[in-house]
Amino acid sequence: MEETLAIVKPDAVAAGFVGKILSRIEEEGFRVRGLKMVHLREGEARLFYGVHRGKPFYESLVAFMTSGPVVAIALEREDGVAHWRRVMGVTDPASAAEGTLRSLYGTTVQRNAVHGSDSVENGVGEINFFFNTLEKT
Ligand code: IDP
Ligand code: MG
Numbered sequence: 001m002e003e004t005l006a007i008v009k010p011d012a013v014a015a016g017f018v019g020k021i022l023s024r025i026e027e028e029g030f031r032v033r034g035l036k037m038v039h040l041r042e043g044e045a046r047l048f049y050g051v052h053r054g055k056p057f058y059e060s061l062v063a064f065m066t067s068g069p070v071v072a073i074a075l076e077r078e079d080g081v082a083h084w085r086r087v088m089g090v091t092d093p094a095s096a097a098e099g100t101l102r103s104l105y106g107t108t109v110q111r112n113a114v115h116g117s118d119s120v121e122n123g124v125g126e127i128n129f130f131f132n133t134l135e136k137t
Contacts (some may be wrong), residue, residue, distance in 0.1 A: 002080035034074035
């Protein structure tokens with residue numbers, strides 16, 4: 001079993017897609033181990049996306065991710081990291097395969113509805129960033 005962090009980003013929360021995305025998570029056979037809505041502060045978003053510091057989209061990404069509440073979800077499934085990335089689709093919704101969450105609910109390469117960890121190691125780190133031991137089963 002692998003854990004991975006999913007985030008419903010501010011665009012998809014504001015557009016009312018949290019329920020549809022949670023349904024898809026359950027249909028795909030993930031176990032939800034932790035779930036909460038949070039509004040990231042600037043420093044937290046900068047830290048979470050620190051790997052992208054210096055890239056042209058970094059400042060705008062931080063502004064977007066702090067623009068409204070997000071829903072953070074700790075997921076568990078066999079092959080969870082790769083499976084969640086398949087369910088999300090590629091970064092740019094315009095290129096994402098039909099039926100993927102980014103194709104369904106994303107609008108631009110930045111406002112792409114959902115986040116997913118990119119490795120098992122980062123999945124553990126990202127879950128620990130959002131959830132303490134009491135908030136996760
Ligand atoms: P990922 O979310 O598919 O793993 P990353 O390259 O890790 O993609 O980028 C993190 C996030 O930064 C993306 O999900 C998207 O919101 C934003 N982003 C990535 N590339 C661009 C870009 O070229 N322009 C604007 N925003 C971008
Ligand atoms: Mg990434």
